[in-house]
Amino acid sequence: MVQTGEVSQSLYRIWSVGLRVIRQTKRDRRTIVALIINPIILMLLIGYAFSGTFTGINLGIVELYSGPVQESVVNHLQASDTFSITYLASESEARKLISEGRIDGAVVLGNNAISLILDGTSPQVAGTITTVVQTGLQAAAAQILGSLPIRSGLPAVNTYYVYGYDLEVKDSVGPALLAVTIFFFTSLNTTIGFLRERLQGTLEKVLVSPLDRIELVSGYILAYMVLSTAQSAITFVILVVGFKVPIGGSLLAVLIIVLLLSAGSLSFGAFLSNFVTTEFQVMQLNPVVTFPQTILSGAWVPIQSIPGWLRPLSYIFPLTYACDALKLTLLKGASLADILYPDVTALVIFFLVTFFMATFMIKKEIA
Amino acid sequence: MSELTQVPERDLFAVIGRGITKSFDNLRVLQDMPVNIPRGVTYCLLGPNGSGKTTLMRVIMGLVKLESGDIYILDEPLSRINIVYPRLGYMPQQRPLYPDLTVLENLEFYAGLYGIRGQERIRRIDEVLRVVDLPETKNRITGMLSGGMYQRISLACTLINSPDLLLLDEPTVGVDPVTKQSFWGYFRELTKEGKTVVITTHIMEEAERCDMVGFMRNGRMLAESSPDKLKEFAGLKKQLRMKVADPEGKMAKLVGEGLEVRIEGDILFVDVSDTSKMMEVLDQVKPMDFKVIEPTLESAFLKLAI
Numbered sequence: 001m002v003q004t005g006e007v008s009q010s011l012y013r014i015w016s017v018g019l020r021v022i023r024q025t026k027r028d029r030r031t032i033v034a035l036i037i038n039p040i041i042l043m044l045l046i047g048y049a050f051s052g053t054f055t056g057i058n059l060g061i062v063e064l065y066s067g068p069v070q071e072s073v074v075n076h077l078q079a080s081d082t083f084s085i086t087y088l089a090s091e092s093e094a095r096k097l098i099s100e101g102r103i104d105g106a107v108v109l110g111n112n113a114i115s116l117i118l119d120g121t122s123p124q125v126a127g128t129i130t131t132v133v134q135t136g137l138q139a140a141a142a143q144i145l146g147s148l149p150i151r152s153g154l155p156a157v158n159t160y161y162v163y164g165y166d167l168e169v170k171d172s173v174g175p176a177l178l179a180v181t182i183f184f185f186t187s188l189n190t191t192i193g194f195l196r197e198r199l200q201g202t203l204e205k206v207l208v209s210p211l212d213r214i215e216l217v218s219g220y221i222l223a224y225m226v227l228s229t230a231q232s233a234i235t236f237v238i239l240v241v242g243f244k245v246p247i248g249g250s251l252l253a254v255l256i257i258v259l260l261l262s263a264g265s266l267s268f269g270a271f272l273s274n275f276v277t278t279e280f281q282v283m284q285l286n287p288v289v290t291f292p293q294t295i296l297s298g299a300w301v302p303i304q305s306i307p308g309w310l311r312p313l314s315y316i317f318p319l320t321y322a323c324d325a326l327k328l329t330l331l332k333g334a335s336l337a338d339i340l341y342p343d344v345t346a347l348v349i350f351f352l353v354t355f356f357m358a359t360f361m362i363k364k365e366i367a
Numbered sequence: 368m369s370e371l372t373q374v375p376e377r378d379l380f381a382v383i384g385r386g387i388t389k390s391f392d393n394l395r396v397l398q399d400m401p402v403n404i405p406r407g408v409t410y411c412l413l414g415p416n417g418s419g420k421t422t423l424m425r426v427i428m429g430l431v432k433l434e435s436g437d438i439y440i441l442d443e444p445l446s447r448i449n450i451v452y453p454r455l456g457y458m459p460q461q462r463p464l465y466p467d468l469t470v471l472e473n474l475e476f477y478a479g480l481y482g483i484r485g486q487e488r489i490r491r492i493d494e495v496l497r498v499v500d501l502p503e504t505k506n507r508i509t510g511m512l513s514g515g516m517y518q519r520i521s522l523a524c525t526l527i528n529s530p531d532l533l534l535l536d537e538p539t540v541g542v543d544p545v546t547k548q549s550f551w552g553y554f555r556e557l558t559k560e561g562k563t564v565v566i567t568t569h570i571m572e573e574a575e576r577c578d579m580v581g582f583m584r585n586g587r588m589l590a591e592s593s594p595d596k597l598k599e600f601a602g603l604k605k606q607l608r609m610k611v612a613d614p615e616g617k618m619a620k621l622v623g624e625g626l627e628v629r630i631e632g633d634i635l636f637v638d639v640s641d642t643s644k645m646m647e648v649l650d651q652v653k654p655m656d657f658k659v660i661e662p663t664l665e666s667a668f669l670k671l672a673i
């Protein structure tokens with residue numbers, strides 16, 4: 001069987017390249033640190049910046065009805081030094097003041113319902129108000145349950161956003177951060193990696209061997225699959241242990257998304273290396289390519305809040321689909337079947353196109 | 368079909384090419400060049416910087432697309448270069464090593480590309496490290512090695528697949544004299560095993576040590592032959608340097624016989640075509656003292672390059 005022999009030879013060459021890349025990464029302490037520390041630092045920073053405690057939030061209170069529960073909530077809000085409180089006459093006045101930016105949100109205490117009027121453009125502030133009102137309500141519930149024989153009279157909490165959407169910032173940033181880190185780390189490292197191969201003369205030497213271009217890129221992909229999986233695992237632990245982000249969905253689906261994104265980013269990075277001649281140029285080129293993607297991918301702000309004329313860009317960028325897929329699987333428990341279209345499909349196309357460009361360009365560069 | 372398909376002894380050559388032409392953008396780098404590299408010799412591409420030596424090597428290995436021309440490598444046409452790759456050993460000018468890996472890891476990687484594994488890999492690695500006299504460096508980080516050692520490890524990596532044809536681009540540049548000496552020893556050993564070693568250089572003395580030299584200039588092959596033949600080709604002869612009692616009289620006599628003679632005080636310089644002519648002249652002149660001056664490759668090169 002000549003053919004199986006050839007396949008196993010080819011796999012062995014791919015394996016040799018992969019092993020070499022992993023050994024190189026292992027040697028490079030700064031890369032290892034970047035691999036492990038970057039997502040941790042980013043997540044901690046973003047996690048704290050987005051979910052830290054606030055002071056001086058201007059809060060309006062509209063007391064339409066005064067009962068024990070309502071009073072308990074008000075006491076809670078007053079006790080917290082997060083807020084400076086203004087008492088308002090009506091809900092419409094509250095809405096007006098929020099529109100004008102004079103207050104950050106308002107609590108309307110009715111008989112059967114407590115309404116939160118929030119400014120969706122400041123999700124962190126909105127989140128803080130919601131949390132404090134809810135804890136006040138829980139305290140009230142505990143009192144009432146202690147004094148009343150039956151669970152009744154507890155008003156429902158309704159939340160209304162004046163602008164924007166319900167952003168679970170630190171939750172949604174976690175999965176997106178995973179995608180951004182993998183894209184950034186993988187593409188940057190491969191661009192530099194392939195550039196060095198060219199400058200060192202190893203690329204030429206390797207091409208004058210039985211190894212072909214497809215096997216070369218595949219070997220890199222193999223190595224970065226391992227590295228990206230490790231990076232995902234780290235990010236995962238931080239999300240689950242550090243930020244207590246509820247993880248639903250299939251881990252297999254998550255892994256598939258991560259590997260597809262990693263393989264695509266790698267090929268993309270290899271392709272980019274054809275346009276640079278120094279590592280300094282890589283540092284200049286990389287942000288041009290990664291920043292717009294990161295900003296428009298829905299990682300930080302929802303796609304829906306990106307102006308219409310920019311949105312086509314969002315839908316071109318592979319990171320958008322990776323972020324979306326990871327959010328859906330990690331936070332909303334989606335299965336692989338749920339994200340097959342468009343997310344997984346888009347990532348497969350991204351990979352195939354960049355893989356072709358990467359291998360084609362190596363050939364062209366040598367021609 | 369091309370003219371090379373007709374060459375009957377094509378398989379005697381490691382590399383044979385005709386009409387090799389290559390331009391980068393508008394710059395003609397190789398112009399209608401022939402190349403004839405017999406098997407089992409050390410062959411030197413000699414020429415000043417920018418004359419196209421590296422480009423010719425890259426063309427031969429299919430790394431650069433040929434504009435026009437016809438090349439056979441180890442009896443395969445350039446279009447089938449892929450099947451020759453397992454038998455080639457290339458050392459680019461930059462020294463193709465991964466500086467962050469250990470010597471062993473570098474060798475293991477290159478062995479892997481050629482499908483060398485297991486016991487055979489261990490054996491081959493030991494063997495090539497012995498060839499370059501560096502068995503003790505196995506576990507050292509390659510980037511920490513001295514320049515000469517780095518070069519020798521590059522050569523070891525190039526030898527890992529026991530190539531039949533070695534193409535070494537400026538292998539002795541930046542190498543200390545001791546290492547340089549050992550390199551020439553390796554090359555001799557390799558050709559003894561029937562392997563072909565092609566090197567590039569711009570240094571005459573290096574070329575002089577090779578079996579064959581290809582003189583290149585501005586992308587042209589000026590001449591291809593052994594260093595001795597090349598001197599002949601350039602019309603250079605041995606010179607007799609003789610101290611004589613009556614220089615003017617002796618000179619007139621020699622000139623009368625049609626010989627090329629130069630005089631400096633009581634010393635005569637006479638060009639002689641061969642040994643018998645030399646004996647004849649010595650018999651006739653009977654100098655007090657004499658010396659034979661061999662023509663240098665440099666003078667041949669200067670003469671050809673004009």
Ligand SMILES: Nc1ncnc2c1ncn2[C@@H]1O[C@H](COP(=O)(O)OP(=O)(O)O)[C@@H](O)[C@H]1O
Pocket residue numbers: 391392394396414415416417418419420421422423
């Ligand atoms: N990839 C390339 N693109 C453009 N010009 C090139 C390229 N490679 C070589 N050259 C040019 O070709 C000429 C010959 O270069 P080279 O083959 O490296 O010479 P040598 O090895 O003899 O010093 C030089 O003028 C060089 O600038």
Ligand SMILES: [Mg+2]
Pocket residue numbers: 420421422460536
């Ligand atoms: Mg050169």
